[in-house]
Amino acid sequence: DGGITQSPKYLFRKEGQNVTLSCEQNLNHDAMYWYRQDPGQGLRLIYYSQIVNDFQKGDIAEGYSVSREKKESFPLTVTSAQKNPTAFYLCASSINPHRAEAFFGQGTRLTVV
Amino acid sequence: SQQGEEDPQALSIQEGENATMNCSYKTSINNLQWYRQNSGRGLVHLILIRSNEREKHSGRLRVTLDTSKKSSSLLITASRAADTASYFCATDAGLTGGGNKLTFGTGTQLKVEL
Numbered sequence: 001d002g003g004i005t006q007s008p009k010y011l012f013r014k015e016g017q018n019v020t021l022s023c024e025q026n027l028n029h030d031a032m033y034w035y036r037q038d039p040g041q042g043l044r045l046i047y048y049s050q051i052v053n054d055f056q057k058g059d060i061a062e063g064y065s066v067s068r069e070k071k072e073s074f075p076l077t078v079t080s081a082q083k084n085p086t087a088f089y090l091c092a093s094s095i096n097p098h099r100a101e102a103f104f105g106q107g108t109r110l111t112v113v
Numbered sequence: 114s115q116q117g118e119e120d121p122q123a124l125s126i127q128e129g130e131n132a133t134m135n136c137s138y139k140t141s142i143n144n145l146q147w148y149r150q151n152s153g154r155g156l157v158h159l160i161l162i163r164s165n166e167r168e169k170h171s172g173r174l175r176v177t178l179d180t181s182k183k184s185s186s187l188l189i190t191a192s193r194a195a196d197t198a199s200y201f202c203a204t205d206a207g208l209t210g211g212g213n214k215l216t217f218g219t220g221t222q223l224k225v226e227l
Contacts, residue, residue: 035217042201042217043156090155100144100205102215104155
């Protein structure tokens with residue numbers, strides 16, 4: 001089945017640790033995105049990538065890093081510099097450049113303990 | 114920054130009734146999309162309306178777009194309990210060099226009661 005897979009579903013992090021969230025898609029999409037969702041709020045864009053080996057900062061990139069070494073994969077690292085990392089993280093992909101519909105993974109809930 | 118703002122924030126209706134949600138945005142757009150999110154899950158694309166379209170239908174969904182007022186509405190007719198979810202509008206202003214950047218609103222929580 002084609003789709004976009006995020007793992008793990010739940011992640012716990014101690015303060016000061018870096019953690020990496022996985023996002024894999026087999027839809028052959030060029031563009032991939034990471035969003036953060038806080039309770040009662042909409043989605044805010046962290047990073048996006050339109051093509052392999054290229055990515056751009058979104059609206060709230062501070063404290064996060066990404067890589068795009070393969071078309072299928074767009075991992076997000078939440079670094080210790082992110083002061084409030086507890087949130088629901090959503091990965092999405094879309095065909096580039098003319099199709100705007102985004103396909104989302106099921107999300108990773110990150111909690112700092 | 115949030116581009117879209119949905120109204121109302123929460124809506125509770127009886128099964129069989131119609132549900133209307135509104136979205137306002139601030140800048141020029143290429144298209145506007147509506148997504149649905151069940152609690153704790155990812156978003157699912159519902160419908161896309163382009164900036165040169167005024168109305169679009171998909172099953173029980175009807176979307177309107179008024180670019181002069183920078184607003185859109187989503188109507189769900191004959192609602193069902195399974196429609197209970199959060200609904201988000203997302204605006205696409207495009208990116209230099211192609212691709213799209215979706216900016217999401219804060220969402221409307223819809224509850225459909227039996």
